[in-house]
Amino acid sequence: MQRTDQRAEETEVADAGGAADGEGAPGWPRFWPLLLLGAAVVPGTVLYFGGRWMETPAMQAWRTVCLAVTVQALPFLLLGTALSAAINAFVPARVFNRVLPRRPVLAVPVAGAAGVVLPGCECASVPVAKRLIGRGVAPAAAFTFLLSAPAINPVVLTATAVAFPGNPAMVVARLLASLGTAWVMGWLWLWRGRTEWLRPAARYRGHQEGGSRWREFLAGFQHDFLHAGGFLVVGAMATATFNVMVPPSVVDAFAGSPWLSVLFLAGLAIVLAVCSEADAFVAASLSGFSPVARLVFMVVGPMVDLKLIALQAGTFGRAFAIRFSAATVVVAVLAGVLIGGALL
């Protein structure tokens, strides 16, 4: 679209015809009757056949699931982006330096435990983590927060307790395994992580001297929301495609073997992309699986799933998202198996 506009402007300049009105509104290209005709006929045809295709039961289910994931996540995405824009515009950088220990090795566990304070889905934590890095927080600490916030906040733990009545060990195991995974990933980033993997655009600068803080807040809010929202839609589409293509009866085929079931539920958590406040109920309903496998489902789900990978790729860059997600899955499965094996 933007490119078309530019091309239209260039044509205009080349023709030396249109008076530059300075408002950036492109003039009409010469072949506009043809364009008009195309604009009338092509969308009509596409709409007719596309519409009939859209009304098939499978496509309707796909659209419903896709829209459901988007609608469910939008309020939390708004919360996260508002919070991240507020961090950017209103919180001075020295606050973070005072709260977090100077040495990143020590900042990681503090940031992980701080995840308790953000009561939201995983979508909210991605933009917040980006802003934290922008405000000078060590990336390792920010990523620890990114992983722990959606997994161990009070809303999620309460939901887990409700979904597994009379089984407090499950809540404790979830808390420990998630926190452990977040810490290990933070330290792993300190040990092996490279800043080049992060897209340079992700290094935000925070409040600029002289500008209005409110304007800064609004601009950041809008930009972050549009950005993350677009990637949320990508993730929702991927989830809906899996949901409609693979019948849930396949799920039961894996329930028998203990190792296969752990790996299968980890994979299921990634492709289903259920939000972290609800995944406990889904885990509870997978009653054919062992408790350890269900714990792994709940540990992996809030940290890695299709919509999160899309969100992270959009925010931090693809090189980061792929490496980080792959490592997180491995660590989360190990943590789930170890802690689940000990407690459940």
Added chain:
Amino acid sequence: MRRPLQMVLLVLSGVGLLRVSLFTDLYLRYVKEGMRPLLIASGVLLILLGAADAVAYACRREDGGHAGHGDDGHGHHHSGAPRAAWLLFLPALSLLFYAPPALGAYTASRQPSKTVTYEDENDFDPLPATSPLPMTLSDFTRRVQQDRTQAIKGRTVRLTGFVTSAGQDDSWFLTRIMISCCAADAQSVKVRIHGTPAPPANTWVAVTGTWHPDGTLGTRSASAALDARSVEKIDKPVNAYTDALPLTPTG
């Protein structure tokens, strides 16, 4: 994406959210009722954000006068939303003009029936004496497969749900879809109906009948099935993603 388009996108998304949550009940096709306040707040917030942006944009234009490209002249470098933002038009327009229906027979026919939660086996209260007795599909399944006292035996019950075909058999499924968060985690509970021809799929019906003897009542060998005496059409309940009794018995 250009600034004016971004404003349009924000306002469209907000209006779309308000349309499904504030002005209609369409949101119940996608998420649970508890989300309503959050959705309304999000819709209002998006519209405000779009409006604030429009005001800021207009102000800056007046200030700048000749601000050539119209895009932001000062400090920070978000000179426009990324391409991915275009995708947000899909849900926004879909919410406004083309809201897909609630999940139904297609989804249910691909799922096994949800295993009804097995609670303590002996805490079944005596059944009320009303006849026909309105019951949920989950309750009926639980009574049939777990109630050792066999209180359901010989009782006429009335179940409500929508129709899902069961292949070429002469029976069909009475179905409910339940969600725990949004439609992505839908699970279905089904009761097989014998003795009447299947109505068209996705029709909401109330079925009156007695347990279809198959297996030993009160054990898991008993199948959740009903011999239908009568089938009548009912209106679709407002909140379809639950397995609850209809508020008005006749719908």
